[in-house]
Each structure stands twice: as structure tokens, then as C-alpha cells.
Amino acid sequence: MSWETVIGLEVHVQLDTRSKLFSGSSTTFGAPPNTQAGVYDLAMPGTLPVLNEEALRMAVKFGLAVDAEIGRRSVFDRKNYFYPDLPKGYQVSQLQFPTVGKGSLQITLDDGTQKVIGITRAHIEEDAGKSLHEDFQGFSGIDLNRAGTALLEIVSEPELRSAREAVAYLKKLHSIIRYLGISDGNMAQGSMRCDANVSVRKLGATQFGTRTEIKNINSFRFVEKAILHEAQRQIDLIEDGGRVIQETRLYDADRDETRSMRSKEVANDYRYFPEPDLLPVVIDEAYIKAVRAELPELPDAKRARFVSQYALSEYDAGVLASSRAMADYFEDVARLCGDAKLSANWVTGDLQALLNKSDLEIEQSPVSAQRLGALIGRIKDQTISSKIAKTVFEAMLGNQQSVDDIIESQGLKQVTDSGAIEKLVDEVIAANPDQVAQYRAGKDKVFAFFIGQAMKASRGKANPEQLNALLLSKLKG
Amino acid sequence: MTRRTVAELSRSLDRGEFSSLELTRDYLARIRAHNDLYNAYITVTEELALAQAAAADARRARGENGPLTGIPLAHKDIFCMQDVLTTCGSKMLANFVAPYNATVVERFNAAGAVTLGKTNMDEFAMGSSNETSFFGAVRNPWDPARVPGGSSGGSAAAVAADLCAMATGTDTGGSIRQPAAFCGITGFKPSYGRISRWGMIAFASSLDQAGPICKSAEDAALMMNVMAGPDSRDSTCVDTPAPDYMATLNDSLQGLRIGVPKQHLAKGLGAEVEAALQAALKVFESLGATVKEVDLPNNHLSVSAYYVIAPAEASANLSRFDGVRYGYRCANPTNLEDMYKRTRSEGFGNEVKRRIMVGTYALSAGYYDAYYIKAQQIRRLIKQDFDKAFQDVDVIIGPTTPHTAFKVGEKNDDPVTMYLEDIYTIGVNLAGLPGISIPAGSAVASNGRPLPIGIQLVGNNFAEARVLNIAHQFQQHTDWHLQQPEV
Numbered sequence: 001m002s003w004e005t006v007i008g009l010e011v012h013v014q015l016d017t018r019s020k021l022f023s024g025s026s027t028t029f030g031a032p033p034n035t036q037a038g039v040y041d042l043a044m045p046g047t048l049p050v051l052n053e054e055a056l057r058m059a060v061k062f063g064l065a066v067d068a069e070i071g072r073r074s075v076f077d078r079k080n081y082f083y084p085d086l087p088k089g090y091q092v093s094q095l096q097f098p099t100v101g102k103g104s105l106q107i108t109l110d111d112g113t114q115k116v117i118g119i120t121r122a123h124i125e126e127d128a129g130k131s132l133h134e135d136f137q138g139f140s141g142i143d144l145n146r147a148g149t150a151l152l153e154i155v156s157e158p159e160l161r162s163a164r165e166a167v168a169y170l171k172k173l174h175s176i177i178r179y180l181g182i183s184d185g186n187m188a189q190g191s192m193r194c195d196a197n198v199s200v201r202k203l204g205a206t207q208f209g210t211r212t213e214i215k216n217i218n219s220f221r222f223v224e225k226a227i228l229h230e231a232q233r234q235i236d237l238i239e240d241g242g243r244v245i246q247e248t249r250l251y252d253a254d255r256d257e258t259r260s261m262r263s264k265e266v267a268n269d270y271r272y273f274p275e276p277d278l279l280p281v282v283i284d285e286a287y288i289k290a291v292r293a294e295l296p297e298l299p300d301a302k303r304a305r306f307v308s309q310y311a312l313s314e315y316d317a318g319v320l321a322s323s324r325a326m327a328d329y330f331e332d333v334a335r336l337c338g339d340a341k342l343s344a345n346w347v348t349g350d351l352q353a354l355l356n357k358s359d360l361e362i363e364q365s366p367v368s369a370q371r372l373g374a375l376i377g378r379i380k381d382q383t384i385s386s387k388i389a390k391t392v393f394e395a396m397l398g399n400q401q402s403v404d405d406i407i408e409s410q411g412l413k414q415v416t417d418s419g420a421i422e423k424l425v426d427e428v429i430a431a432n433p434d435q436v437a438q439y440r441a442g443k444d445k446v447f448a449f450f451i452g453q454a455m456k457a458s459r460g461k462a463n464p465e466q467l468n469a470l471l472l473s474k475l476k477g
Numbered sequence: 478m479t480r481r482t483v484a485e486l487s488r489s490l491d492r493g494e495f496s497s498l499e500l501t502r503d504y505l506a507r508i509r510a511h512n513d514l515y516n517a518y519i520t521v522t523e524e525l526a527l528a529q530a531a532a533a534d535a536r537r538a539r540g541e542n543g544p545l546t547g548i549p550l551a552h553k554d555i556f557c558m559q560d561v562l563t564t565c566g567s568k569m570l571a572n573f574v575a576p577y578n579a580t581v582v583e584r585f586n587a588a589g590a591v592t593l594g595k596t597n598m599d600e601f602a603m604g605s606s607n608e609t610s611f612f613g614a615v616r617n618p619w620d621p622a623r624v625p626g627g628s629s630g631g632s633a634a635a636v637a638a639d640l641c642a643m644a645t646g647t648d649t650g651g652s653i654r655q656p657a658a659f660c661g662i663t664g665f666k667p668s669y670g671r672i673s674r675w676g677m678i679a680f681a682s683s684l685d686q687a688g689p690i691c692k693s694a695e696d697a698a699l700m701m702n703v704m705a706g707p708d709s710r711d712s713t714c715v716d717t718p719a720p721d722y723m724a725t726l727n728d729s730l731q732g733l734r735i736g737v738p739k740q741h742l743a744k745g746l747g748a749e750v751e752a753a754l755q756a757a758l759k760v761f762e763s764l765g766a767t768v769k770e771v772d773l774p775n776n777h778l779s780v781s782a783y784y785v786i787a788p789a790e791a792s793a794n795l796s797r798f799d800g801v802r803y804g805y806r807c808a809n810p811t812n813l814e815d816m817y818k819r820t821r822s823e824g825f826g827n828e829v830k831r832r833i834m835v836g837t838y839a840l841s842a843g844y845y846d847a848y849y850i851k852a853q854q855i856r857r858l859i860k861q862d863f864d865k866a867f868q869d870v871d872v873i874i875g876p877t878t879p880h881t882a883f884k885v886g887e888k889n890d891d892p893v894t895m896y897l898e899d900i901y902t903i904g905v906n907l908a909g910l911p912g913i914s915i916p917a918g919s920a921v922a923s924n925g926r927p928l929p930i931g932i933q934l935v936g937n938n939f940a941e942a943r944v945l946n947i948a949h950q951f952q953q954h955t956d957w958h959l960q961q962p963e964v
Contacts, residue, residue, distance in 0.1 A: 039577050042802055042803075043797040043802070044575070044576065044803070045557065045563070045565065045573070045575075045798075046556075046557045046675065046676040046677050046678045046679065047675070047676075048674060048710060048712065048713075049712065051712065078793050080793055080796060082799060082817055084799075084801050087801070088796060088797050089793065090793050140813075269842045271793075271841060271842075273849060276681075276790055277713065278712050279713060
């Protein structure tokens with residue numbers, strides 16, 4: 001029997017504002033506990049919230065980037081529950097009138113086709129603090145540095161149909177928020193957190209199955225694994241005659257399994273009501289226009305432009321456009337060397353491999369776009385061959401010498417002097433009479449042997465085209 | 478040297494008849510002598526007061542003073558005051574020393590006023606009699622067997638007994654105006670949004686408003702000149718600058734159109750209060766005003782709507798008192814839930830717990846529409862009634878309370894009867910309008926003691942200056958506000 005997985009994601013993105021959503025406290029990550037909590041963050045009696053305008057602007061920016069309706073009058077609500085790291089005993093969020101309404105984004109599936117995923121809404125809310133359960137001898141420690149940090153909760157429609165699609169959606173979101181500069185999207189540090197609503201149904205069924213919610217998954221890889229595991233758990237359960245119950249589950253990455261946290265059937269009644277300490281936020285056309293004018297070129301548009309402007313493949317364009325820094329790097333390289341195709345190959349090939357190996361982001365690349373552009377420029381003007389370029393590239397990692405200095409000092413310049421190449425060819429032919437005989441007897445494959453020998457003799461520096469032509473004419477004799 | 482209005486004291490300080498230090502010492506001596514009886518103060522900040530008085534005298538000597546420089550003041554214990562105990566009348570905060578100043582406190586400090594201390598109040602401002610305070614009931618200076626009203630009962634009693642020259646209060650459903658009426662003094666609740674709520678411990682955020690409690694409308698204007706105005710720390714505080722409330726106090730009442738709500742003259746209103754109201758209307762007519770009846774058809778729903786909205790907001794506002802970060806924490810909690818339950822059960826009094834329960838219920842899934850949404854609809858209707866009335870009149874005048882001050886313990890058994898005493902004041906909060914209670918008569922209690930009667934003047938949105946002008950003109954032609962209890 002065939003099963004279909006139905007997934008909707010709720011993604012919390014920490015907005016990269018300097019101060020908190022409703023107070024002037026700093027939001028810097030990693031400060032000593034409770035040093036970034038002012039009187040409002042501590043829920044001191046008598047304190048009041050003041051909306052951080054930058055957070056609103058970032059939310060609107062996101063809304064425009066995913067073609068969403070912008071709530072012209074958004075309302076903050078109080079979501080009531082008791083927890084020690086929630087100082088006020090309620091979280092200020094948006095229930096009925098979020099700042100960002102219905103929108104959508106496009107993901108690329110494994111087969112290369114595009115799929116549009118609906119975004120239900122995105123609302124602004126404040127983060128809670130952290131409870132630390134170790135090191136306090138039977139007590140819990142509370143750190144309120146994070147309390148009140150601005151979050152944007154982005155809710156997707158249940159339109160994702162596999163763990164791979166969920167990851168593609170998440171990566172696309174990540175790419176968009178990074179393009180917009182509204183968050184660093186660092187999942188390990190918790191500035192992007194993902195909850196997955198997962199259900200299964202028989203292929204072709206129109207009703208959704210009972211869903212479970214997997215909380216706080218903190219990497220792309222874990223999102224995929226958690227969903228795969230949870231879908232299989234549900235399928236096994238149903239096939240064994242069981243029933244999925246609606247509940248919240250936690251993904252344990254060490255054991256690669258999900259387990260029950262609490263049942264939704266006894267869920268909290270959050271008793272939402274409009275936050276009386278804040279006025280509704282009215283957003284007019286002029287504000288939207290001003291924010292729209294600040295939008296950068298977004299990943300989809302950039303990818304399309306790379307295809308048309310540089311004649312790149314859809315795949316390469318997609319890889320390069322996935323991050324704004326990567327795209328900017330690529331365009332710098334291409335502009336400097338004048339060969340976009342070659343630039344794309346280098347950036348997605350050797351450079352990417354290097355970054356992956358050292359676990360670096362493009363922003364931390366040991367080779368700047370200027371130097372890579374210079375290197376490719378030397379391939380293009382035939383100073384060095386593509387093969388030698390790899391040697392130069394390796395050398396560039398070890399020092400900050402210019403590309404030309406490396407080529408010069410290591411004697412890697414390509415030999416294009418036809419006299420010198422001819423001498424080489426003559427020597428190789430003279431030294432291998434048997435192979436010459438074989439070739440002349442019709443064994444064409446031996447030609448590669450001569451190329452290899454000649455290249456070796458030139459230490460890789462002979463211009464391959466010239467070498468090819470000379471060998472061919474001499475061997476034919 | 479005391480028993481005078483702020484305006485008079487200020488002129489005496491100007492003339493050098495006495496210093497602020499002398500005046501302050503005199504008030505501190507009165508507090509020592511009489512506070513045991515009235516229980517008006519929770520905290521007396523003697524040391525601070527003497528230091529502020531000395532500073533005020535120095536400032537006056539430099540000629541850098543304003544009218545309130547050196548005038549002794551008391552703050553309702555709902556305003557956070559840095560490094561000073563701020564209890565809100567609750568066991569929950571009986572040990573809470575605030576780490577910052579409320580905007581209102583900050584502004585009086587900047588004006589050079591002298592803070593004598595923090596006044597008693599109903600716990601978290603929930604009450605109409607000042608009997609719900611963890612620090613004990615406050616006594617009415619006109620008759621210590623009676624309540625001063627609430628929740629700003631400590632401030633009202635302190636002004637009436639002349640244990641301060643002026644005091645701050647807060648008013649969510651009548652908590653400034655009702656105690657002012659019971660204590661024979663002037664109490665003003667400005668429009669919602671006119672005075673910053675920063676640092677004022679929240680009861681019901683959409684209704685709470687700070688205001689002056691003092692001896693005259695002129696004093697209220699002097700205090701408003703300090704208290705009112707924009708504050709970037711309170712998003713619900715309006716950003717239009719406040720006018721000079723002294724500038725228009727002497728405007729003529731010629732042609733003033735007064736509306737009297739017919740619903741306020743219906744059953745339930747005490748005969749003595751009605752007589753005082755009618756007499757006051759005659760005074761206004763003699764000053765050139767005309768009186769007509771206005772209709773507030775939904776006013777009878779105001780108490781019901783209020784007792785849904787205010788508890789709903791309170792149920793969330795009071796969630797922060799959980800024993801985690803400050804305030805009361807139960808002894809030896811066995812786990813988190815035990816800590817929450819016992820901290821809140823032991824730290825809150827019965828009236829507060831009752832309102833948290835009511836509010837929690839009103840917001841619960843399945844009841845929200847029937848209670849909270851319905852109450853908000855009624856609130857809009859009440860506002861519309863006022864809007865309509867103000868198309869025809871400039872001010873609405875009626876009783877502040879149905880009766881004079883009742884006895885301590887008299888209404889404790891039935892909270893609903895107590896709630897209904899606020900029938901004339903609550904609608905004004907729901908509509909966000911400015912309302913002042915001024916003394917306008919006197920009744921005689923069975924023991925022969927006089928008991929003050931207050932009337933309420935309600936203005937249109939942000940018409941504070943007009944309301945103070947009308948009240949001041951009344952006080953220029955009557956002397957009810959000058960009558961003092963035998964202390």
C-alpha cells in the first residue's frame with residue numbers, strides 16, 4: 001500500500017534587530033546570563049512595551065518578498081501560560097491580525113521542477129528566556145537574555161509532501177531571510193527554529209490524517225530525518241491497526257527518533273486577547289512602498305537573470321543564487337575575468353569543495369573574488385592551463401601572493417613557444433619507437449600516451465592545443 | 478501652617494512665610510500623630526522628604542522653582558519609586574523595592590515636590606472601600622468608623638486629614654473619584670492616555686489612569702501641569718502636548734451647556750446626594766449655565782461590562798506575580814507547580830483571587846465570545862452614548878456615588894452590592910473620558926457627624942482644561958471643598 005506524507009512547517013526566525021521587540025535591551029548572543037534583561041524583560045510591575053519599529057519593517061520586508069498580503073491593521077495579543085522563563089506569564093504575539101498574511105514561495109524539487117508552497121501567515125512575537133536544568137542542585141536556572149527578542153513565526157500551508165520538500169522549503173526560507181538581511185538564520189544557535197506538523201494518508205485520499213507536531217528541530221539534516229522517522233512511525237502504527245494521536249513530539253537526534261512530549265488533547269487554553277498596552281499597528285501604502293524599495297533582488301529573480309545574462313545552466317544558477325553572498329562573489333569573479341561560465345564552474349566546483357572541506361561560509365573564503373577572478377583571467381589569456389590553474393589555486397591558499405607572482409615564482413607559465421614544444425615532441429617520438437610503430441599501424445589510442453609523455457616532460461606547462469597539433473602532424477610523418 | 482491648598486502653600490513659600498523644610502516637618506509630625514488612626518500611609522519616606530525639602534528650599538532660593546517645588550506630596554503605593562518599598566497594597570509585593578521610577582514619580586521629582594511616602598490602597602487597586610489592603614483598612618477622616626472609599630483610599634484620607642498637601646491616585650472604575658467624594662476632597666481622572674502609565678502597576682491596562690487627589694480644582698490643575706503629557710515609554714499615552722491647565726481656570730461659564738443623565742437620577746440614588754446635586758446645578762445656572770437632561774441608555778450595563786473587561790485584563794497583568802523573580806514566594810516549594818499554586822494562593826487576597834478567577838473564566842475557550850467580546854461591544858455602545866450626549870452639551874454632571882461613605886465591614890459580604898456603588902463612575906472609564914469629583918454638600922450620619930457628598934463632572938475626550946475650569950468656577954462660588962474634618 002502506498003502512503004503520502006503531509007507536512008506543514010512553523011518556522012521561528014529571530015529577527016536581527018539591535019534591541020528587543022518591546023524594550024531597549026540589547027540582543028547580542030552569548031552574553032553572561034541575565035545581563036541583557038531590563039525592567040520590561042524582567043516583567044517588573046508597571047513596565048510597558050514599546051514596539052521596535054525595525055522588527056515591524058523586517059516583517060513587512062519578508063511579507064513583500066513572499067508576495068504576501070500585508071496586514072493594514074495588525075494587532076498584538078497576549079498568549080497566556082505560566083512558565084518560569086516567560087516572565088510576564090504571557091507572550092505577546094499576533095493571533096487574529098498578523099502583520100503578514102497569505103503568501104507563497106517556490107521550491108525546486110529533486111527532479112528540477114518547481115513547486116509553489118503556500119504561506120499561511122507570518123506573525124511577530126517575542127521570544128521566551130531559557131531554562132537551565134543542570135548545575136543548580138535540584139533547582140532550575142533562568143536566563144532572560146533571550147526573553148523579548150523579536151521573532152517572526154512563518155507558518156506554511158500543509159502542502160509539503162516529503163521530507164525532501166520540507167528541507168527544500170526550509171532552505172528557500174533560509175535563503176530569503178538571509179537575502180533580506182532580517183536574520184542570520186543560524187539553526188544551531190537557534191536564530192531559526194523549525195516545528196514540523198506531520199501526518200500520513202493513503203495515496204489519493206482527500207482527507208488529512210491526524211497530525212503530530214515535532215518541536216524545535218535544529219538543523220536541515222534533522223528536519224529531514226525527523227520527518228522521515230515520524231512518517232514511518234505513523235505508517236507502522238496504522239498498518240498495525242493503531243491510531244495516531246494528536247500530540248507534540250520531540251526529535252532526539254542521538255537516537256534518531258521522535259518521542260511524545262505532551263498530548264494536545266489536554267493542551268493549554270492560551271486565553272488570547274488583544275494586548276491593551278499596545279495600539280494596533282496601522283500600515284499604509286506609502287510605508288509598504290518605502291519598504292518595497294529597499295528589497296534586494298531575490299533568489300528566484302537572480303537565478304533567472306543568471307540563466308539569461310550569463311547563459312548558465314538552471315542548476316548552476318540555482319546554486320549560485322541560493323545565497324546572496326555566493327551570488328555577489330560569483331558576479332565579482334565573472335566581472336573581473338570576463339568569463340561567466342568558467343567563473344561559475346570554479347565557484348561551484350573547486351571553491352565550493354574547499355569551503356565544504358573547511359566548513360566555511362563564502363564570506364569567510366580564504367580566496368577573495370579578486371584573486372579567483374585574476375586566476376581565471378590567466379586561464380582565459382592562456383598564461384596557464386586549466387590544469388595548472390588548480391596548482392596555482394592550491395598555492396593561493398597558503399599565501400597572499402598575487403596570482404601572477406605565484407605563476408612567476410613557481411615557473412608555472414604555460415609554454416606556447418612552438419620551437420620549444422616541437423623540441424619536446426621530437427624527443428618523445430625519438431624515445432618511444434615501439435609506440436610510434438603501433439600508432440602508425442593504426443592503433444590510435446596510443447596517441448594519448450604521447451600527450452601524457454610530452455606533458456610530463458614539460459611539467460604540465462605545454463599549451464595543450466599546440467602540443468596536440470604538433471604531435472599529430474609529426475606522428476603522421 | 479498646614480490645612481491649606483497647594484496654591485496657597487506655594488504662595489506662602491514664595492513669600493518666605495516658611496520654608497519647605499518647616500512645612501515638611503509639620504506634615505511629618507501630623508503623620509506621626511494621626512496615621513495610626515487612619516492608616517493612610519504604608520510607607521513614610523521621612524529621610525527622603527527632608528532631603529527633598531532642603532533641595533527645594535535651595536532651588537527656590539536660586540529662583541529656579543515651579544509652583545510645586547517644596548510642596549509635600551504622597552504617592553499611591555501603586556507607583557514604582559526607585560529604592561522605595563512599592564507594595565500595591567499586597568502581601569505579594571510586601572517586600573518589593575522598585576528598581577525604577579514611574580513617569581509620574583519622575584515628573585514630581587523633577588518639579589521639586591517633596592515625597593512624604595506611599596499611601597495605602599485596595600490590593601492591586603481592586604476595591605471600593607480600601608478594605609482589601611494587606612496593610613489593613615484605611616479610615617475615613619470624617620468618621621473613622623467609615624471607609625474612605627477605594628481604591629485610592631489612602632491618598633484621599635491623607636489629603637482629607639491633611640497628612641499631605643496633595644496626592645496621586647489611579648482610577649480604573651472610580652478609584653480616584655469615589656474616595657474623593659467619600660472624603661470631601663477633589664479627585665480628577667483625566668482622559669485615558671493623558672498621563673503616562675509607565676511605572677504604575679497595572680490592574681486593567683485599558684482603563685487605568687493616574688490623576689490628582691487634592692483640595693481644589695486649582696490644585697488639580699497645578700498637579701496636571703506636572704503629570705500630563707506624552708511619554709515614549711507608554712504606547713497608549715497620547716503624543717499631543719498637554720496644555721497649561723491653569724491658563725483657562727477662570728474662563729466664564731456663561732452659556733455653558735450642562736447635561737444631567739436621566740439614568741443617574743433614577744432609583745438607587747440617595748435623597749441627600751440628589752439634593753446636593755440639584756443645589757449644585759442651581760449654582761451653575763447662576764453662573765450662566767443651562768441644564769438639560771441627557772440620555773445614557775446603556776449606562777446600566779457598564780458595571781457588568783466592566784466586571785468582565787477589568788478582570789480579564791487583570792488575570793493576565795497579575796500573572797507575573799509567580800514567585801520566580803521578585804515579591805512573595807511560598808516557603809519550601811516541592812516543585813514548580815507547588816510554587817506557583819502556593820505563592821499565588823498565599824500572596825493574593827480574596828478580592829484579587831476572585832477577579833483573577835472571573836477574568837480567567839471570561840477569556841477561556843468557549844466563553845470568550847459570550848463574555849469578553851460582548852463586554853467590548855457594550856463598551857463601544859457606552860462610548861457612543863457619551864459621544865451623542867456631547868453633541869448637545871459641554872459637560873455632564875451627576876452624582877459621583879449613590880450614597881455617602883459606608884461603614885467599615887458593612888458591604889463586605891456581598892461583592893456585587895459593593896460593585897454597584899460604582900455605577901456612576903465606571904462608564905466614564907469605559908469611555909475613556911475625563912471626570913472630576915468635587916465636594917458639593919454634606920449629609921449627617923446617625924452619630925451626628927457630617928459626611929461629604931461629591932458630584933461628578935465629566936467632559937468630552939481630552940477636555941481636561943474645560944472640566945477643571947468648570948470645577949474651579951464652582952469652587953470660586955462655594956466653600957464645600959474648604960471644609961475639613963475634625964482630626
